[in-house]
Amino acid sequence: MSPTGYPWPIETARLDNGLRVVVSEDRTAPVVAVNIWYDVGSRHEPDGQTGFAHLFEHLMFEGSEHVAKTEHMRLVQGAGGSLNATTNPDRTNYFETVPAEHLELALWLEADRMGGLVPALTQQTLDNQREVVKNERRQRYDNVPYGDAWLRLLPLLYPPGHPYHHATIGSMADLNAADLPTFAAFHTTYYAPNNAVLSVVGDVVPADVFALAEKYFGGLPSRPDIPPAPDGTRPAPPTGPVREDVVGDVPAPRIYLAHRTHAFGSPGYDAVTVLATILGTGRGSRLYQRLADGARLAQPDYVSAYGVDLAHAPAPLIVTATARDGVAAADLEAGLAEVVDGLAGGVGQEELDRAKALLATAWWRQVSTVAGRADVLSRYATQFGDPARAGERLPAWQAVTLDAVAEVAAELHPSRRVTLSYLTEEKPA
Amino acid sequence: MSLVTERPGPGAARPYRFPEVVRRDGVVAAHLPGQALAVAILLLDAGAGREPAGREGIAAVLAKALEEGTAKRDSAAYALALESLGAELFTNVDWDSFRIGVQAPVDRLPAAVALLAEAARTPRLDPADVARVRDDEAAALRMDWADPGPRAEAALRADIFGRDRRHGRPLHGDPDSVAGVGVDDVVEYHRTWLGQPGTLLVAGDLTSVDLGALGAAAFAGAGEPVAGAGGPLPIEPRTDRRVVLVDRPGSVQSTLRLGHAAPHRAHPDYVLMTLAATVLGGAFTSRLNHLIREVRGYTYGIRAEFGQSKRFGRLLVSSGVQTAVTVPALVDTVGEVSRTAVEGVTEPELAVARSWRAGQLSVDLQTPGAIAGALATLVVHNLPDDYHANLRAALLAADEATVSEAAAKHLNPHGLTLVVEGDAAVIRDELVASGLGEVVDAQL
CATH class of the missing domain: 3.30.830.10 (Metalloenzyme, LuxS/M16 peptidase-like)
Structure with a gap:
């Protein structure tokens, strides 16, 4: 058995604005994976805003300062790439795998939505994606037998007020109440370079990736006052079965x-x-x-x-x-x-x-x-x-x-x- | 704050190379240097297309029954032996093939293949065990059929191919057909179809793997190859559209399955059809997803594709939409199929489809499992070793005129079957009034 579960090289750097960059070179195939974790998930959502972190993830595909609505998908798929994003209680991640020659495109797209999402947010986009997410909830949870098990288990395991008390998909009522300024504030608060990790794995030279990261992300300001995450040790769980x-x-x-x-x-x-x-x-x-x-x-x-x-x-x-x-x-x-x-x-x-x-x-x-x-x-x-x-x-x-x-x-x-x-x-x- | 305003262009492309294919004495293998895991699959010409009418699901029951003990050991001992290698047996039955595979750390592959062969060639098939597996499989299908989707899929298949044909019935049968499978059917299916040598597919770091020994283990005691199942079946194009309603009382969504018969996998238009379907509904920015999800907000997603096997194929459009917008979503969907058939594709859309499909070959074919699947495609459809390299070139070379021609030829908006699985009490009247086609209730 291998003494380590990660036998590939790892190199890291931190930009002046706090963005951590991780590179792992592997020249086996001419492809590269780009993956960003933002340290924000549904555990950060206050009462009345359940489902916001996930709905926000949808908005990240709907255009940013230099990228038109749906252009993100078109550019990545048009480059031969696969892409997606997921939200869970802990964090939100965004990722794409592209033929290696399109690495720079992927970094440019990620930087544009990290630094330039707010100007592109519109009521129309929010309304559209709110409906998409409500359909996601119907398809995954409401319209299948046992589909709501996870939604029921979380509040039984974690008391009201605990960051894991509610499910990431959120409630229909909260989703309906979501307004645009809240999302703009959510982005400004959490989508900062010093709250993110950028990992790049595949057919790349680490020094090149660090230089590209500086080029595309280096101009984004760090945010000094990201609020601390809610405390996972309280409230105390229920005693007894x-x-x-x-x-x-x-x-x-x-x-x-x-x-x-x-x-x-x-x-x-x-x-x-x-x-x-x-x-x-x-x-x-x-x-x-x-x-x-x-x-x-x-x-x-x-x-x-x-x-x-x-x-x-x-x-x-x-x-x-x-x-x-x-x-x-x-x-x-x-x-x-x-x-x-x-x-x-x-x-x-x-x-x-x-x-x-x-x-x-x-x-x-x-x-x-x-x-x-x-x-x-x-x-x-x-x-x-x-x-x-x-x-x-x-x-x-x-x-x-x-x-x-x-x-x-x-x-x-x-x-x-x-x-x-x-x-x-x-x-x- | 400063963002780079200019979108960067691509760097120099490194060529993608499908690994060299090694063919030797019934073994088809690919060397993937540095991979910790390896995959081996015994590929048999024993897919669901071989099942007799009215007994759909025999192959699926047999696949499960293979692990109920062998001539050498009982089921618990078999599970422990295999799982202690870090491997689990996986089986897959599609229309054209029956696959039995293992994935394990490469140094344990020989032991895992020996156990694979033991289950495939010498299963115990004790009648009581087979009956129990059959009952469990019927129960599992009943669970599955309680979800939206399987009943709509069965209704679509029955309508476009006919309930009296094997491919007009569900791939793995339905809860009733599986319940009707006899122990003798399963034993007989094993005797008739799993005695053939088949092909052993191997993908992984082959540096220290003895392919001859793996083949010897997999083919030991095998009989003669079987005769082919026959050529492509004729397609009878429809000229009337119909709506088939599957009632799901109280459903908050309508599950949509639209389609019609289409050419088989080896048809010369395969690449062109793939690209036409990609523009219609294969990619996120395709016409259907753009309109139904991104503009209308009716759904979480919608997709269209040609599903093709050796003897037949079909167009399939799948989605789930909010109940209240069932009819508008259907109207929009049929509208996009029609527009694509009549007007063809545009160069900007095709450019995305082309590079995406070509790029996916390099992005998707990274793992031993994915490469083994690609090797299976070569064997099942009798394709040459350079198939994947040529496929990439053919995708990139397809032009607007030929893809549009294929769209016109192979999309048949007037002969679509529209299956709607939803709350019939709520949507029936509006469906009838829509004029999309005659509305009939599914006979399931």
Whole structure:
């Protein structure tokens, strides 16, 4: 096993305005990935403004000082590139992969919307993208069975006022109330070079990238008064178990068990990651072996366990199963709880080794593309201050011991559990 | 504050090269230096197109049943052996092929391929296990069919190809057809179709990989190759448009699936059709997404493409729109298909489509999995090793006149089937009044 999970070179620089630039050269293919993380996500949204960080992400594609509406997409795709952006509770990222000769175009586009978005914001654009986002919410959350599970789990896990209490997509009411000056202020406050990391990975020479970064981003002013992020340690989580039962138009009963664990990047969360793999990844996992195969309570395609990699408060571990035909929700819930509770009795060396082997493959798959690598570098620079720490994750997983797994397993105590159950309309509990 | 006002032009392009293709004794491989992971896929001419009528889903059930233990070990032992290598078995059934693959760190590839072959060639297929897998698969499809989309897709396929034809039925069957699959059907399908040698695709850093040994493991005990499935099926162009309504009471969106029959994958117009569909609805700035999302705000996204396999193809337009704007969205969509057929494409739009499709070849083909998929395309469609290099050149050389000609020839706005999966009580009257076409209820 490689002693590092990041065997490629990493070079870094910081512009005078505070923009951190990370370059990782790899000449294998004539492509380059450009990735920017802004250290702002839905955790920064105050009451009444849920969904604003994500709606703002949409506005970033709608033109800036020297780029017309929709021209951003046309220029990147017209250069042969792929592009997108995502928002989550922690941060917002923007990325494109282009044939290497178009690197400068990508940097120019990113600089123009970092420094020149506000003059291009119009009421018409806001109204249009508000409708697009409302349709995104309908398509992803409102119009699919169980689609609102994540929207329900977050407020059960984190109390009102906690930065992770609400989901990134936001509420329809808040989206409807969004006004233009708020978005202009959002950009001015958070989209500053000293609140961002620019990573460039692929067929490039680092010195060239640093010079280009200076050329395109160097003239942007830093912002001295970016407000501190909300505190992820308060309010304190509820004590005691929490549950919600939803009776709805779903094809089968489904149970979610969730726990607040540790923040992404901590040794405790590494153990949780290994534990989740033991529990839920592959046909050799405990959920598959015991619930899908053994007791046959759960549908094999719908058992899983995963951590949500959030870094600014204890991150959730989600364990879920969906009932096989004729299995009652209560029986499924009891079976699922038994498997989770059983972890406290310890896991075997073989299970640990299996999980580590699967995690190694998952890691190498993530960094097999220049885009995947650029995202990882931006993450570690933003959240841990040093992109080179990306190389530590895989070895940290490999170093997780049976004792460490036992320790986090003991923390998944029923008294600290969040239970969300979906019941079919025909057979309410 | 100062921004650079001038948009920069491109630098000097470095040529993209598809990796050298190695073909040896049934193994087709590509060397990707420095990749930590490698992929191996056993590609068999045993796709869903081989399934008998009324038994759709046999291949999908068999794919799952392969992991229920082998002649050598039970399912738990098999899972542990494979997953301890960091590998999981992945299977994929499309119209033309049945694929069984593994991805693993390259030094573990031989062991993973041996396990792949063990499952593919000597599965236990115990009747009780097969029956359980079949029931689970039917239940999984019922879950899937509770989401918007699968029923609309089935209605579209049935209308454009006919329910009595295999390709007029869903690729992986529907919950009823899968429930009707017998244990014997599955065992028989394995005996008939998974005994052929097939092709082993390998992509990764081959420096220390013995391709001959991998091939020997994959082909051990295999029988004779199978005869081809036959040539392209004839297309019967329609002249009347129709609206097929799939009721989804209470739905807050209408799921749209529009389409008509179109030529197969190996048709000489393939590149031109790809570019025409890209201008219509393949890229973010395409006509459909621009109008329906960016101007109207009706949807989160809409796309159009030609979906093509060895024997048939179709145009497919997909979207989800807010219920209240179902009819205006359909009118706009049909309008853009018509405009593209009648007026063709413009050079600025084509320039984006061309460079995007060509650029995507280098951007997308980075990983062992993507390269293995490209190797599969070569094998399934019997294409030469320099296919990807030539494809890039052909995309870049296509001009406005020929792409417009292909749009006129292969887009048929008057023969479109418009499937709408939504709240029928709310949208039916407006659909009927729209005059888009005769409105019929889906027979699912």
